[in-house]
Amino acid sequence: MKMRLHAFEPASRANGPGLRAVAWFQGCTIGCHGCFNPDTHSLVGGYETEVGALVAEILATPGIEGVSLSGGEPFQQPDALAELVARLRETPFSILVFSGYTMESIRKLPRGPEVLAHIDVLVAGPYVESRHLGSGLLGSSNQRLHLLTTRYRPGDFAPLPTAEVILHRDGSMTVSGFRRLSGYYSC
Numbered sequence: 001m002k003m004r005l006h007a008f009e010p011a012s013r014a015n016g017p018g019l020r021a022v023a024w025f026q027g028c029t030i031g032c033h034g035c036f037n038p039d040t041h042s043l044v045g046g047y048e049t050e051v052g053a054l055v056a057e058i059l060a061t062p063g064i065e066g067v068s069l070s071g072g073e074p075f076q077q078p079d080a081l082a083e084l085v086a087r088l089r090e091t092p093f094s095i096l097v098f099s100g101y102t103m104e105s106i107r108k109l110p111r112g113p114e115v116l117a118h119i120d121v122l123v124a125g126p127y128v129e130s131r132h133l134g135s136g137l138l139g140s141s142n143q144r145l146h147l148l149t150t151r152y153r154p155g156d157f158a159p160l161p162t163a164e165v166i167l168h169r170d171g172s173m174t175v176s177g178f179r180r181l182s183g184y185y186s187c
């Protein structure tokens with residue numbers, strides 16, 4: 001199954017509890033004013049890969065407790081997202097998904113209920129610049145943190161860093177989180 005990604009970071013601490021691999025999906029038509037991730041909007045940007053290749057990359061990453069899927073909008077690649085979370089559910093990793101759609105909307109999206117049945121945490125809702133929050137994984141105060149399994153409690157999300165800078169061995173850098181610097185952000 002092909003999918004289009006914006007970026008992959010094997011080890012992040014600002015996109016959910018513990019050390020996590022993060023995959024930013026490419027493509028989003030929701031159009032939140034003030035979006036932190038405009039480079040992820042194009043439906044033809046980023047790069048194409050296979051769900052199986054991403055799963056293999058995640059499995060090869062040592063020491064992570066979970067995987068976070070962000071964007072872009074993961075639910076705008078419903079078949080790839082559904083296959084990815086089903087395969088990740090067979091691993092010990094926790095699964096967290098960021099979406100610009102509300103929970104109510106996701107329940108009506110193609111494959112939405114199926115994805116919800118396979119993940120532990122959903123951070124849901126569009127980013128609203130006038131309600132900027134930038135803490136506890138919420139970009140703005142209208143967004144909601146949904147705990148869909150018993151794996152985490154609300155207190156697990158309070159101490160997370162709001163931004164991080166990751167230096168890679170090849171000299172490249174990933175900036176991530178919920179406070180504007182520059183780089184990849186979760187919406």
Ligand code: SF4
Pocket residue numbers: 028029030031032035036037038040071072073099100101126127187
């Ligand atoms: S904040 Fe998220 S949902 Fe909103 S436009 Fe940006 S990528 Fe899309």
